[in-house]
Amino acid sequence: MNINVVALVAYLAATYLVCGIPFGKIIARAKGVDIQSVGSGNIGTTNVAREIGKGAAAATLLLDAGKGALATSLAGAIFPLWVTGGAPVDPQAPAAGLVGLVMLAAVCGHIFSPFLGFHGGKGIAVGVGSLLGFAWPVGLIELGIFFVIAFATKRVSAGSVTVAGIVGIVLALFYGPNLGQDLIVEAAGLVVVWAHRSNIKKLIHGQEKAFSFHKAGDAPAPDDSGVGGTK
Known part of the structure; x- marks a missing residue:
């Protein structure tokens, strides 16, 4: 398999930039709120839901997941034409790791957004979207695990950290081992886990807030955990 390195790098760079678009901040700004303050x-979706409401949160979720899904689904379609010299890039193909790199670029673009001084969200929506765009059965399994844990604990972060931490394992169990792909996808998941490091500390100490939606007429809650996209 011959790889067009220039085309691959260009696609990864474009993925990083597109997935760095901070939709949550844009949507919140349209509502007159600086979501980072x-x-x-x-x-991300959880903070937008808490501070603005369901509609803004739904739009943030769809756009963040959508940019990840677009990046990997488009890669699956065009890589055989532009990058891999005709080799398929489905989850069981040798070139699947290249789409894993796209998922990693998408997650890093969102978490280290070049438009926010290399700060951003925590990557779970864009990560699951990326997975749905490439290996949708695994994406649905991950979503199922997320909802079970999030509803059982009433903590979105508990579900997020769990599914991010096991994503490479679930992929390998469903499709069979594909070491390069599985390791790269797991690396993307671990970046998401790292982005949740403050939530993990709060979960350990029983300080993580239960999920709730902002109610009409409520003022935004004061920031009790510091300002910045990596909180």
């Missing part, structure tokens, strides 16, 4: 300071 309220609540946890995070630009």
Whole structure:
């Protein structure tokens, strides 16, 4: 298999930039709120839900997941034409690790957004979206695990950390081992776990807030955990 390195690097760079678009911040700004200065300071769905409401949160979730899904699904379609010299890039193919790199670029773009001084969200929505765009059965399994844990604990972060931490294992169990792909996808998951490091500390000490939606008429909650996209 011959790999067009220039085309691959260009695609990864484009993925990083597109997935760095901070939709949560943009949507919140349209509502008159600087999402990085309220609540946890995070630009993701959970903080948007807590500080603005369901509609803004749904839009943030769909756009963040959508940019990841677009990146990997498009890669699966065009890599055989532009990058791998005709070799398939489905989850069981040798070249699947290249789409794993796209998933990693998407997650890193969101967490280390070049538009926010290399701060950003925590990567779970864009990560699951990336997985759905490439290996949708595994993406659905991960979503199922997430919802079970999040509802059982009433802590979104508990579900997020769990599914991110096991994503490479679930992929290998479903499709069979494909070492390069599995390791790269697991690396993307571990970046998401790292982004949740403050949540993990709070979970350990029983200080993590239960999930709730912002109610109409409520003022945004004061920031009790510092300001910044990595909180």
